[in-house]
Amino acid sequence: xxxVTQLDSQVPVFEEAPVELRCNYxxxxxxxxxxxxxxxxxxxxLLLKYLSGSTLVxxxxxxxxxxxxxxxxxxxxxxxxxxxxxxEYFCAxxxxxxxxxxxTFGRGTSLIVHP
Amino acid sequence: KAGVTQTPRYLIKTRGQQVTLxxxxxxxxxxxxxxxxxxxxxxxxxxxxxxxxQRNKGNFPGRFSGRQFSxxxxxxxxxxLELGDSALYLCxxxxxxxxxxETQYFGPGTRLLVL
Numbered sequence: 001x002x003x004v005t006q007l008d009s010q011v012p013v014f015e016e017a018p019v020e021l022r023c024n025y026x027x028x029x030x031x032x033x034x035x036x037x038x039x040x041x042x043x044x045x046l047l048l049k050y051l052s053g054s055t056l057v058x059x060x061x062x063x064x065x066x067x068x069x070x071x072x073x074x075x076x077x078x079x080x081x082x083x084x085x086x087x088e089y090f091c092a093x094x095x096x097x098x099x100x101x102x103x104t105f106g107r108g109t110s111l112i113v114h115p
Numbered sequence: 116k117a118g119v120t121q122t123p124r125y126l127i128k129t130r131g132q133q134v135t136l137x138x139x140x141x142x143x144x145x146x147x148x149x150x151x152x153x154x155x156x157x158x159x160x161x162x163x164x165x166x167x168x169q170r171n172k173g174n175f176p177g178r179f180s181g182r183q184f185s186x187x188x189x190x191x192x193x194x195x196l197e198l199g200d201s202a203l204y205l206c207x208x209x210x211x212x213x214x215x216x217e218t219q220y221f222g223p224g225t226r227l228l229v230l
Binding site for chain 2: 032034041042043044045046049051090092094096100101102103104105106107108
């Protein structure tokens with residue numbers, strides 16, 4: 001079975017500063033990796049995903065993530081955050097074979113952007 | 116194009132009762148997935164319906180069930196409610212069977228409180 005660990009439950013940062021949200025996964029087989037964002041009182045929105053190919057993945061809203069197979073990590077980064085980026089961020093993993101899509105989510109990281 | 120809608124948005128029930136939640140997917144989408152989000156367990160996959168058939172199921176007891184209608188609308192039912200069923204229930208739809216290649220679009224959720 002696969003698992004996901006988001007190393008920080010909360011990340012405070014000042015506006016226009018860079019940010020990195022950390023995600024590590026555990027799986028004995030190949031996986032796909034995802035980052036989602038959840039704004040208050042809303043559902044999840046896909047930010048980006050890694051399926052194959054380039055290990056640097058660019059997503060929406062200026063976010064990007066890098067897949068590191070040797071370190072089993074998929075950290076999310078943004079060079080300059082805005083107040084509007086304040087939200088909960090979830091890393092997720094799903095198996096890359098077997099047909100069924102049953103994602104496993106991390107516990108989430110609350111990004112708090114201060115003015 | 117209208118997004119995924121979930122009704123009701125908020126619900127209060129007492130232990131032992133049953134509840135039915137509704138999800139209307141984006142027009143043309145045939146897959147509907149349900150997720151439970153709690154502070155204790157985080158985000159967990161419940162099940163997925165595609166073309167009126169349950170395709171995948173997460174690790175939840177039989178008290179949790181669902182169905183999908185010919186217009187792709189889906190309902191989720193929880194019988195004999197327990198305090199631990201208090202959660203935000205999210206619905207997500209996609210055009211094809213959910214998979215890593217297929218983006219899921221989430222509704223705002225139904226917040227269920229069991230007293």
